[in-house]
Amino acid sequence: MIEATLCFPLREWTPDERTGDDRERTDEVLLIEKRRGLGEGWYNGPGGKLENGETPRECAVRETREEVGLAVRNLEKAGELTFTLDGDRHTFCHVYRTRSFDGEPTPSDEARPEWVPIDEVPYDRMWEDDRLWLPAVLEGDTVAGEFRFEGGEPLDEADFADHDLERDVSFEDRS
Numbered sequence: 602m603i604e605a606t607l608c609f610p611l612r613e614w615t616p617d618e619r620t621g622d623d624r625e626r627t628d629e630v631l632l633i634e635k636r637r638g639l640g641e642g643w644y645n646g647p648g649g650k651l652e653n654g655e656t657p658r659e660c661a662v663r664e665t666r667e668e669v670g671l672a673v674r675n676l677e678k679a680g681e682l683t684f685t686l687d688g689d690r691h692t693f694c695h696v697y698r699t700r701s702f703d704g705e706p707t708p709s710d711e712a713r714p715e716w717v718p719i720d721e722v723p724y725d726r727m728w729e730d731d732r733l734w735l736p737a738v739l740e741g742d743t744v745a746g747e748f749r750f751e752g753g754e755p756l757d758e759a760d761f762a763d764h765d766l767e768r769d770v771s772f773e774d775r776s
């Protein structure tokens with residue numbers, strides 16, 4: 602089974618009174634538009650597969666740096682997701698969020714970053730499971746879920762079948 606990570610950097614957006622911007626203050630999340638590989642063309646958080654000897658947290662930090670050039674710190678564990686394909690465990694994904702980072706997001710070969718207000722997340726351009734668990738993660742909750750896909754490899758061409766989801770979960774190892 603593949604072990605992978607996703608990281609959702611968050612920031613507060615405040616209106617600039619000098620420009621007369623009258624939008625409400627809101628949180629924004631840094632998403633990527635994936636440019637290659639699994640989920641190409643879809644929005645997601647920065648992330649990827651664990652390398653040998655790496656902890657999930659180290660992986661999330663490395664992948665966020667590699668994909669969008671952001672140095673994230675103080676990651677908070679927000680979720681554990683299991684994706685099954687035709688009844689077999691396919692990917693186990695650790696989900697993090699953070700408000701601590703240095704640098705400005707910059708595009709890479711793998712990803713185009715974009716700050717998005719959390720109530721405007723483009724779920725119609727994301728994995729089908731995301732609309733079920735990401736809102737809770739962006740609200741500060743914790744989630745654990747299993748999402749079942751059917752139809753054979755690759756996973757991003759399979760059909761989403763059903764799921765189980767728990768909220769307000771505690772993660773013992775805090776990995």
Ligand SMILES: COc1nc(N)nc2c1ncn2[C@H]1C[C@H](O)[C@@H](COP(=O)(O)OP(=O)(O)OP(=O)(O)O)O1
Pocket residue numbers: 605606607637638639640645647648649650651664684692694728730731756
């Ligand atoms: C099945 O549903 C999924 N939903 C979401 N939101 N994200 C998913 C799903 N399945 C996989 N993912 C994530 C997990 C990883 O963050 C990426 C896939 O990573 P990738 O295969 O691109 O991993 P890298 O290590 O970056 O790949 P390279 O081999 O290209 O370096 O999708």
